[in-house]
Amino acid sequence: MEQPLAGKHILVIDDEAVFRSVLAGYLTSLGASVQEAINGLDALSTLEHYQPDLMICDLSMPTMGGIEFLERLRLKDNDTPILIISATSQMADIAKVLRLGVQDVLLKPIRDYARLREAVMSCLYPDMFTSQLNEMDQLMQDMDSLNQSPEAVTKLLAQLQPPVQQTLARCRINYRQLTAAEQPGLVLDIAALSETELAFYCLDVTQGVNNSGTLAALLLRTLFNGVLQEHLADQQHRLPYLPTLLKQVNQLLRQASLHGRFPLLVGYYHQQLKQLILISAGLNATLNVNEQQIALNSGVPLGTLEGAYLNQLNYQCEAWQCQIWGGGGRLRLMLTTE
Numbered sequence: 001m002e003q004p005l006a007g008k009h010i011l012v013i014d015d016e017a018v019f020r021s022v023l024a025g026y027l028t029s030l031g032a033s034v035q036e037a038i039n040g041l042d043a044l045s046t047l048e049h050y051q052p053d054l055m056i057c058d059l060s061m062p063t064m065g066g067i068e069f070l071e072r073l074r075l076k077d078n079d080t081p082i083l084i085i086s087a088t089s090q091m092a093d094i095a096k097v098l099r100l101g102v103q104d105v106l107l108k109p110i111r112d113y114a115r116l117r118e119a120v121m122s123c124l125y126p127d128m129f130t131s132q133l134n135e136m137d138q139l140m141q142d143m144d145s146l147n148q149s150p151e152a153v154t155k156l157l158a159q160l161q162p163p164v165q166q167t168l169a170r171c172r173i174n175y176r177q178l179t180a181a182e183q184p185g186l187v188l189d190i191a192a193l194s195e196t197e198l199a200f201y202c203l204d205v206t207q208g209v210n211n212s213g214t215l216a217a218l219l220l221r222t223l224f225n226g227v228l229q230e231h232l233a234d235q236q237h238r239l240p241y242l243p244t245l246l247k248q249v250n251q252l253l254r255q256a257s258l259h260g261r262f263p264l265l266v267g268y269y270h271q272q273l274k275q276l277i278l279i280s281a282g283l284n285a286t287l288n289v290n291e292q293q294i295a296l297n298s299g300v301p302l303g304t305l306e307g308a309y310l311n312q313l314n315y316q317c318e319a320w321q322c323q324i325w326g327g328g329g330r331l332r333l334m335l336t337t338e
Contacts, residue, residue, distance in 0.1 A: 003031025004117075008124060011052040013037045013069070014085075015061040019108070023056065023085075026113065027120070040069025047073075052080060054123050059086040059093055067093065070100045075195050081123040085110065091159045099191055099225050157205075157217055162190045167338070169198040170271045175333045185328030187217040191225050196272040199228050201264060204283060204328040207301065208260035216258050223252060228268075240268050242279040242312045250302045262302040263326050271337055276320055279312040287313070289320040 010032045014020040024034040035050055037043035041064040043055070059066035066084065073080075084097050087108040094105050103123040110116055165174040169192045177186065190200040203220060205213030227248050232240055245266065253262060263282030269275070278287065282301025287294045296313060319336040 004121065005124075006031035008032045008054065009035070009050070009052045010120075011035050011037060011043060011046060011050065011055045013040065013043045013055060013061070013066070014058040015039055016058070023110075026116070030117070030120075040064030040066060040072070043069060044072060047078070054081050054083065054120065056083045056085055056120075059084060059088050059097070067096060067100075070097060070102065074100055081126075083119055083123050085116075095160055095221065098222075157187055157214060160189075160221055162188060166190075168192040169194065169196055169269070170338045171198060171269065172336050172338065173198075173334070175331060177331045178329050186324065186326065186331045187214075187328075188331060188333070189221055189224065193225075193229065193232070197268070197270050199225070199266070199268045200333070201266045202283060202324050202331060202333075204263040204301075204326040206326075206328040208258065208262060208303075212258040212260045213262065215256070216253055216262050219252060219256055219258070220249065220264075224249070227252070239270070239273075239275065240277060242266050242268070242277060246279065246281050246302065253303055258303070260303055263298075263328075264302050265296075265324055267322070269335060274316050274318050274337070276315045276317055277312050278315075278322070283324055283326045285322055285324045287315065287320060287322050289315055289317045 005027060008031070010027050012020055012024050012027070012034055013036075014023070015038050020036055020038075024036055027034050035046060035052065037046050039061040040057075043057070044064075057066045057069065066086065070082065073082075079101070082102040084094075084102050084105040085108060086093075086105070088094065097105065103126070104119045106116065106119055162175075164176070165172075167173070168190065173190060175188060177188070185204065185206055187203045187205055188200065189202075190198060192198050201220065201224060203213075203217050205217050207213060208216055228240065228245060246264070249264070261282065263280075265278065265280045265283045265285055267279075268277040276287075276289075278285070278296060279299070280296045281299045282304075284298050285296040287296065294313070294315070319334075321332060321334045324331045324333065
């Protein structure tokens, strides 16, 4: 009988020699051909002459850790499936690697090798093991579970807030927020889409029914990047049309049976083109750019009407500030190009 991983090439990236050896031995027993690397830099060197079908990577490694390795890999447009196996307890790290497109995350120590085998097979044969419907069903189950523990959701959202200062897509970004202590109000998320593109959104979680606002924030955190990337892929000139994106997000909220009003502002910035695009669905906002102050039309919050979203604002600039406010508080987001 043919071994399940026969003919498959797997690169294992981990600085722990014992774990790396055990993992390589297990994969070899299933028929795979395995190469090893001790850190991200070593893996990049290996990839110059080796094209694996799957990479299994740790996060905490000397010289170059897993997150930096993934970021460099994605800049090279390498879309090889990646499985993370790490001892990290940082939810922000897990969220970041998922956003970078890894297929799955397993936590050390590995005790259930049947689960490991399932994860490897799912990475290598996604059509056999996953579907968009199954993923949505699983997400809905997770949402139902989180709905039973609003305190855990609030704590998770706090962990997932972006750093107040960071550099993404060759842009320096910082923000200041004023909300009630230990209470979620305006939830901000920022992500690089490519070496020169980034996107962000700000959601007011205070107007959802029961715990729907915070659950909507988690849903957006999970799905927003993928939805935007798909939308950009459909755009001939690569600049997004945000009203269409808002309709998609509204449909996701409906599918998740989340009720209430969900004021949301979405933005996109292209560093090379110096192009800023903004649209608001229920949040107040002003844009300060080139010594001008421009008020955005606040529009209609998500969760109310089927698709009453106003035209997006397009502006060309190298630096800008955006003040955003609503029932959940006030936030100022600032960007300058490098």
